[in-house]
Amino acid sequence: MVIIGCDEHAFLEVCSKKGKWRMDGYVNIGRCYVSYSLLADVRNYYGLKPMDQPRGLPDDVTERLRKDFDSWGSDAHSATYLYLDELLDFNYSKVKSKTTYKLNMIQYKRYINGASLAVVGEEANRNYRMINYLEEAPNVVSEGDMKDLLECPKNNLLKEIKPNTYITQVTSIEILKEDEFNSITDAVELIKKEHPKTDPKNMRIVMWFDN
Numbered sequence: 248m249v250i251i252g253c254d255e256h257a258f259l260e261v262c263s264k265k266g267k268w269r270m271d272g273y274v275n276i277g278r279c280y281v282s283y284s285l286l287a288d289v290r291n292y293y294g295l296k297p298m299d300q301p302r303g304l305p306d307d308v309t310e311r312l313r314k315d316f317d318s319w320g321s322d323a324h325s326a327t328y329l330y331l332d333e334l335l336d337f338n339y340s341k342v343k344s345k346t347t348y349k350l351n352m353i354q355y356k357r358y359i360n361g362a363s364l365a366v367v368g369e370e371a372n373r374n375y376r377m378i379n380y381l382e383e384a385p386n387v388v389s390e391g392d393m394k395d396l397l398e399c400p401k402n403n404l405l406k407e408i409k410p411n412t413y414i415t416q417v418t419s420i421e422i423l424k425e426d427e428f429n430s431i432t433d434a435v436e437l438i439k440k441e442h443p444k445t446d447p448k449n450m451r452i453v454m455w456f457d458n
Contacts (some may be wrong), residue, residue, distance in 0.1 A: 255453035270309045279430040287327045294345030301327040326455040331447035349375040353408045385414040
């Protein structure tokens with residue numbers, strides 16, 4: 248199974264006093280899927296609530312960026328833009344991650360015996376993607392039923408059946424650390440430093456993504 252990476256194309260536009268936008272350079276956010284999730288709901292494996300759904304290119308986007316976007320054809324997706332004041336005012340300390348892990352019998356047994364859900368869960372979700380790729384069809388059961396299966400006194404199911412025969416879903420909700428979004432906040436601070444006299448409302452980051 249091949250999982251294709253995703254990259255961002257982000258650019259700063261600045262509005263003149265006459266109301267005309269100009270492209271002012273590239274914005275380096277880097278390949279950071281947690282930031283993509285927050286900015287545009289792209290590769291949102293974390294269950295984050297994005298700042299907004301992709302807005303498309305601005306109606307008055309600079310011609311240079313429109314041509315650049317069009318040149319990517321169908322590979323370009325999730326075009327959006329955010330004004331610098333939106334990015335400055337956002338509270339990055341209260342972003343919640345809601346992740347659902349799909350654990351098979353062995354993974355769930357490790358989890359209830361004290362293993363970290365994050366560690367077991369990441370392994371479990373990779374396993375589940377492979378199950379889908381192989382077109383296997385596990386039985387999805389509740390946590391209660393999974394516990395009953397594991398505690399069944401009549402037989403040792405872990406020895407008698409394949410672990411992926413049964414899958415249960417466990418959800419984790421946590422507040423992410425602010426430094427998870429350093430790729431965004433560092434880029435914004437650099438823009439502020441380079442344009443100290445420009446109103447943040449007159450600056451925007453225009454971006455899209457490719458696979």
